[in-house]
Amino acid sequence: MPDPDDPLAAPALLARAQAGVEKLRGFLEPLARQFAARGESLYLVGGPVRDAMLGRLGSDLDFTTSARPGVIAEILGQWGEKTWDTGIEFGTVSTVKHGQMVEVTTFRADLYDGVTRNPEVTFGENIEGDLVRRDFACNAMAIELSLVDDALAPSFHDPVGGLNDVLRRRLDTPQAPEVSFRDDPLRMLRAARFVSQLGFAVSDRVFEAMREMAPEINRITVERVQAELDKLMLGQRPWEGLDLLVDTGIAEHILPELPALRLETDEHMQHKDVYRHSLTVLRQATELEEDGPDLELRWAALMHDIGKPATRAPKEGGGVTFHHHEVVGAKMTRKRLRALKYPKHVIEDVGQLVYLHMRFHGFGEGQWTDSAVRRYVTDAGELLPRLHKLVRADCTTRNARKAQRLQRTYDHLEERIAELAAKEDLARVRPDLDGNEIMSILGLSPGPDVGRAWNFMKELRLERGELPREEAVAELKKWWEEDNG
CATH class of the missing domain: 3.30.460.10 (Beta Polymerase, domain 2)
Structure with missing residues (x-):
């Protein structure tokens, strides 16, 4: 310009x-x-x-x-x-x-x-x-x-x-903003969308009107709010548009989980608060996109830590912990996206990404067993490429050595996935025996017992990899005897 x-x-x-x-x-x-x-x-x-x-x-x-x-x-x-x-x-x-x-x-x-x-x-x-x-x-x-x-x-x-x-590069209204926003409160959300799409900033009078009139956004239907949020999230700088919604109080009415993060300091004490960390993760996720804006990845990056306020607990010796925040966060994410009337597949995909984003941190460097790799890939399914980006984007520490170590560790995980994928079809991990074979071997009719047996065989496949048929049959019979002994 x-x-x-x-x-x-x-x-x-x-x-x-x-x-x-x-x-x-x-x-x-x-x-x-x-x-x-x-x-x-x-x-x-x-x-x-x-x-x-x-x-x-x-x-x-x-x-x-x-x-x-x-x-x-x-x-x-x-x-x-x-x-x-x-x-x-x-x-x-x-x-x-x-x-x-x-x-x-x-x-x-x-x-x-x-x-x-x-x-x-x-x-x-x-x-x-x-x-x-x-x-x-x-x-x-x-x-x-x-x-x-x-x-x-x-x-x-x-x-x-x-x-x-x-x-x-300014956003101002032709008439007084109070008049414009009273006519159509969606214009306040549209202002945040243009901040994201264009990189413009709102004028002081527009900011003040948005802050004073934030409750007016409740006059807008959920469907129209969702449509504007989509455009904002798919913009070039969505973190700036979201920041405007939080600063003006509009987010309290349409995405209250986001401003709630401002109250929490993350466990690494490396960010002013979890809110700022979440916007950083969103920005870093967009930088990892390869084929244009990815709405589900961006939502997952924004929401990945929203379970932290509900799981915050003091840590012995100082600091705080957020144990199982990914589980709570996944539930909260699904609830919010349902309220915004997103399609079911978007709700489930984003929720699953939030649920899985901490899985990587449960393993130390070099401790990725074949079993752990199979479970990671199987649980992620088609979301694996997005999960890779989300986890990498979540590495926001200011400690350069720690950041490099985390990235190297994730490089190692991807290498392990590639190595195992060359030997096994990780995208289609199935029990060595299907339901019909299980019923034939154990003399069962269709029912809950077949499902339990199938789950046992699936766990066995994840833990030990593909087994010869004779060994798989023997393990099934042994489990059945012990389970019904």
Whole structure:
């Protein structure tokens, strides 16, 4: 980003936005021509304009127009490849063309009742009235796609100073933040999302309004809160967005386990508190991602220590312990993600990662037996690659030698996994005898006894590895005799 105090900085940002539009000229010009033929104006608006200034214009394009919804639907139906009108009652019609997602909305002039967040949908008459009602000034800029001699001639509209906010990487509201957040409290959560996605900081007045109005977030449905949290968690700097939610008190209403960590000092006394440690682990986990943002890994990194407040106990000789915090934390994690209405597979995966994150620390250097390796891999299952990243991210000690030793020890574990995997199919560890064989050998009918016998054989397989059939049969019979003797 250019120096905000440089007089050439603002023109440079504007030029960058115009260059982004120019690259899409072949795409935008025919669309603008369709609206102009109906006597309607068309504007590229909001996030795409901001992102073009930041050099990150994507494939989702938002437009606003003077045209009413029926006209938009007719135009996009002819121009687009596939069109959706599920939002037409709110003035929005969507389409896709050449891989670009396009959403066009009639100018809005909504009124809010201040109780729910559902507006009385009212269509506006001009671009300025539409822009001033948007969430943040940096999202309240538009580029008019006007035509001169049938050629695209873009012009810039910025009635509330959004360009200056982008230049200063600031989040501020077009109206007083109290008015904006009372209209739609979700905007407070959206502020934290933009902090994560864009690296912007909220203005002082926005911060104060968020802190004073934090309870208003309870007016928002859980589904919409979850959707914003997802976007925040998948941003470039989620720890900064979460920090804003905690500092303003909003997290107390939607993720209370997180601010609760501020009360605890971790057992190594290396971090100000477990809260800061958790944000550090989240940051380090994102640095280990290989194929883009991983929502489940990030949630596990954030929540891995939330069981510590409930398990805190004084340690003889000073300090504190948090025995079995991973067990308690896994239960708390599942409960919170259920409350946020996450899908079952996300709840289970994140909970299991939290449950397993301390398993590695139960073994000293060089003490990974074949049995321990099998159990580690089997318990992690498909989550093993994520567990590797989570455990490595959790090594946050400031003691350089200790950090290197922990990483070497985990290197050794991964080497042991690879060595054993070369000999055995660790991803599919099964008892040497299946249920039908167990019933035949012991003369059993289907029932609980078969399940107990199968579990014994599974434990035997984990402990001793694959056995010859004769030995497996002998061990099963011996166990059965002792169990029923």
